[in-house]
Amino acid sequence: MPGGIMHVEARDIAAPAAVVWRLLIDTREWPHWGPSVRAVDSPQRLIGPGLRGRVQTAAGLWLAFEITGWEPDRAWAWRVGGVPATGHRVDALGPERCRVSFLIPGWAPFYRPVCRAALRRISDRATHPPPG
Incomplete structure (x- = not known):
C-alpha cells in the first residue's frame, strides 16, 4: 500500500469485514460515504487492481483515478489526478x-x-x- 510518512484515521465498525469491504470497492457507494466524491465514471462497478476511471470531486472537477495497490478483501490504494491519494484497509476483529x-x-x-x-x-x- 502507500509508502512514506502517512497519517491514519481508523474506526471500529460493528459489521463483518466483508460487508465493509464491499462498500469500499463499490464505485456506486463512493458518493454515499465519501464527502469529497460527487460521482464516479468507471468501466466496472467493483474496483480491482489497475482499474482506471474518473471521479467527480465535491467541487465538480473530474479527475482521473487508477487503483495502484491491491490486497484482495483487505486493502486498496489509488492515484487521483496523477497524485498518490488515500489507502483503504479493512481488518476483521471478529465475525x-x-x-x-x-x-x-x-x-x-x-x-x-x-x-x-x-x-x-x-x-x-x-x-x-x-x-x-
Whole structure:
C-alpha cells in the first residue's frame, strides 16, 4: 500500500469485514460515504487492481483515478489526478466487527477530517443499510 510518512484515521465498525469491504470497492457507494466524491465514471462497478476511471470531486472537477495497490478483501490504494491519494484497509476483529483505516499521504494532513466523516458514513451504511 502507500509508502512514506502517512497519517491514519481508523474506526471500529460493528459489521463483518466483508460487508465493509464491499462498500469500499463499490464505485456506486463512493458518493454515499465519501464527502469529497460527487460521482464516479468507471468501466466496472467493483474496483480491482489497475482499474482506471474518473471521479467527480465535491467541487465538480473530474479527475482521473487508477487503483495502484491491491490486497484482495483487505486493502486498496489509488492515484487521483496523477497524485498518490488515500489507502483503504479493512481488518476483521471478529465475525461481526472490523476496523476500517484510511492511510493519508503525509503531505495531506488537512484531509483527516474528511476521512473521519467518511468513516462515520461507512459505519452508518454498514450497520444500517438502505432499503432495497
